[in-house]
Amino acid sequence: MNPSQMSPSSAALAERAYRVMTPNYRPAPLAFARGEGPWLWTVDGQRYLDFAAGIAVCALGHGHAELAEAIGEQARALLHVSNLWMTEPGVALHERLVALSFADRVYFGNSGAEANEAALKIARRYMRLVRGEDRFEFIATTHSFHGRTWAAISATGQPKYHKGFDPLVPGFHHVPYGDLAAVEAKISDKTCAIFVEPLQGEGGIIVPPAGYLAGLRALCDQHGLLLIFDEVQTGVGRTGRWFAYEHEGVAPDIMTLAKGLGGGVPIGAMLCTEEVSKGFEPGAHASTFGGNPLASRAALTVLQVIERDDLCARAETLGARLRAGLAALGREIDGCLEARGLGLLCGLQVDTTKIDRAAVKDAAQARGLLVTLAGEDVIRFSPPLIIGEAHVDQALAILRESLLAVKKEAA
């Protein structure tokens, strides 16, 4: 069946969905029923190559046998008990993340926004209650994205996410991403922490200039500030390293994770040093579901498979292949600008006066390829980390066809 024709079952489901969903969501009229590896099938059996991976979530792809088995086994054994008690998978996941990263201690929530909420809260509390300093301001960056809780939108440097929600949480300053001098100029005796993504995802796959993260670390050390990296999108192998900060060898004081960590099972994490962890004493912060045995077992399995199958290295190699292909499209097709990213978090920037990127996304979808948009002018590619060369080449071929079709239509 030609995927460009909307299937009757998907259309019927869309009609039902649009009646009952709050209008913040308006999903494409495409309903998926199952997946395998990088492939998804709709309720009507149409197949799609998934270069969205649930927005950089499904690190192991879909229907991964070991992940499914671990989740099933854990569900039969124990789903949840609360953080009033312990479980083996829960403790083991704390230990695993400590072993993999700069961190000494870990807190679990259920999403990226919650992980960031915990990061911001522990940073403020640490400054006030441990250091005894009235430092409560955060320096964040323009074009950033940190999630949708009130503190997370306040940290997010994109006004479109603030509209109608003000007054925002006070104490957030935004400076241009990649600009160390701008950060330095904003530091005052009220500054608590610098809060950035080591590569901006939603903002448009923006890789900071070399030395930026090291420069932020130096500023923090010089002024006694905390450095917080939001690795919700970049963490867990996505950029070709376990964590993106490893590219520059610059460790933060606090880091947040979510998306890829559970491979599709919701989980968020806030990791910090022993010193910063003193900002939370018993009862200071909590989450009912955070780190429950189901989510922890899923995350442990994801981490185990990434390590065993060397998926960080695969992300690096295949990411380079994807970017080389995107750059080649840029040389061939007028209006394609920069191909950029790290590992398998890639973007193709287009000149929006020449190429309608939403139309390209739709054209790709009609040809069986799922991609997402990021920033104002970028088409984003965040496939599962388990893909092979053939999938990259196939995606590039569909993208090329889609770009040419959209350009022809516009001409």
Ligand SMILES: Cc1ncc(COP(=O)(O)O)c(C=O)c1O
């Ligand atoms: C860097 C970053 N931080 C935070 C979030 C928010 O995560 P969640 O939607 O799980 O709350 C996202 C989501 O896209 C993100 O990319």
